[in-house]
Amino acid sequence: MIEAVGLRKVYGKKVAVHDLSFTVRPGIVTGFLGPNGSGKSTTMRMIVGLDRPTAGQVLVDGRPFTAHRAPLSTVGALLDAKAVHTGRSAYKHLQAMAATAGIPNSRVDEVIDLVGLGEVARKRAGGFSLGMGQRLGIASALLGDPSTVMFDEPVNGLDPDGILWIRNLMKELARQGRAVFVSSHLMSEMALTAEHLVVIGKGRLIADESVAAFVDRVQPRGVTVRSPQPAELREIVAAEGGSLAVMDDGSFDVRDLSAERIGDAAARRGVALHELTTVKASLEEAFMELTANAVEYQAQSAGAAAVVVPEPGVPGSPVREEVAR
Ligand SMILES: Nc1ncnc2c1ncn2[C@@H]1O[C@H](COP(=O)(O)OP(=O)(O)OP(=O)(O)O)[C@@H](O)[C@H]1O
Numbered sequence: 001m002i003e004a005v006g007l008r009k010v011y012g013k014k015v016a017v018h019d020l021s022f023t024v025r026p027g028i029v030t031g032f033l034g035p036n037g038s039g040k041s042t043t044m045r046m047i048v049g050l051d052r053p054t055a056g057q058v059l060v061d062g063r064p065f066t067a068h069r070a071p072l073s074t075v076g077a078l079l080d081a082k083a084v085h086t087g088r089s090a091y092k093h094l095q096a097m098a099a100t101a102g103i104p105n106s107r108v109d110e111v112i113d114l115v116g117l118g119e120v121a122r123k124r125a126g127g128f129s130l131g132m133g134q135r136l137g138i139a140s141a142l143l144g145d146p147s148t149v150m151f152d153e154p155v156n157g158l159d160p161d162g163i164l165w166i167r168n169l170m171k172e173l174a175r176q177g178r179a180v181f182v183s184s185h186l187m188s189e190m191a192l193t194a195e196h197l198v199v200i201g202k203g204r205l206i207a208d209e210s211v212a213a214f215v216d217r218v219q220p221r222g223v224t225v226r227s228p229q230p231a232e233l234r235e236i237v238a239a240e241g242g243s244l245a246v247m248d249d250g251s252f253d254v255r256d257l258s259a260e261r262i263g264d265a266a267a268r269r270g271v272a273l274h275e276l277t278t279v280k281a282s283l284e285e286a287f288m289e290l291t292a293n294a295v296e297y298q299a300q301s302a303g304a305a306a307v308v309v310p311e312p313g314v315p316g317s318p319v320r321e322e323v324a325r
Pocket residue numbers: 011014015016034035036037038039040041042043296
């Protein structure tokens with residue numbers, strides 16, 4: 001478990017982390033999100049004592065990380081996957097780490113099996129692919145059987161198999177009761193992996209809540225409606241002041257009206273509805289909206305990536321039909 005209380009880090013004149021408080025609980029995967037330069041790596045380094053907070057503190061299982069007698073059993077961290085001694089084999093690397101920490105060699109064999117490096121464990125780690133290096137970094141992090149694991153951008157540069165493997169591993173580590181804290185800028189990946197989110201922008205806390213609660217903070221994208229009485233549905237949407245687009249599959253994408261309002265109006269007029277679904281924002285859309293003012297380094301064409309413009313004639317792209325209000 002990680003508890004940050006009033007954490008602050010100043011580099012010269014730059015305040016990298018401002019008064020940050022959050023908790024990473026055991027048994028779930030907590031995603032750590034923030035635009036580039038928002039202070040994620042700085043925060044992670046402070047958690048494992050690689051950076052000293054300017055103010056505030058961060059505790060792991062109730063104590064500062066550096067006060068733990070068996071640090072490898074407290075936090076297993078993958079902060080820089082490339083930071084492995086390249087001349088040694090994976091086995092020798094893990095054996096050296098284990099020897100320093102008083103961990104038996106049998107655990108080295110266990111973690112090698114766990115990360116699937118059995119066949120290459122005696123080869124020089126310098127010749128490893130990115131995915132193999134990542135597995136070795138994870139094996140090192142798990143060597144001490146830690147109660148908390150922390151991974152900084154673990155799926156960066158991995159192929160789909162590697163990404164799937166890491167996703168399942170995170171979930172399994174959480175299921176075993178560990179606190180799992182993972183940073184990523186890949187929102188779709190986080191939506192599939194994390195249950196809880198800590199979101200920061202310019203070093204300040206934006207959210208410490210479930211993925212569902214975070215997504216619910218932004219307006220739903222619209223309501224999908226299916227009806228065998230399309231003409232009547234158009235009239236209802238017009239009368240209630242909404243707008244409507246016909247989708248390729250024959251459903252309607254209704255905007256500016258809640259599902260309740262559409263359903264109630266349809267019921268009053270005796271119009272049958274076969275589907276009435278509120279379309280929530282994706283995690284990516286919620287993130288873009290809620291961190292819009294907290295982007296440290298914006299591209300020249302700022303915002304361009306956030307806006308999806310429907311293209312006429314493109315399959316799946318709605319043709320919006322504004323209904324008179
Ligand atoms: N050693 C340092 N000296 C000076 N400034 C630093 C140092 N480390 C980080 N910073 C600054 O602190 C801010 C936060 O950086 P940090 O690397 O923690 O962000 P991040 O969220 O991990 O970013 P990214 O997603 O790009 O890795 C940035 O403005 C960065 O330039």
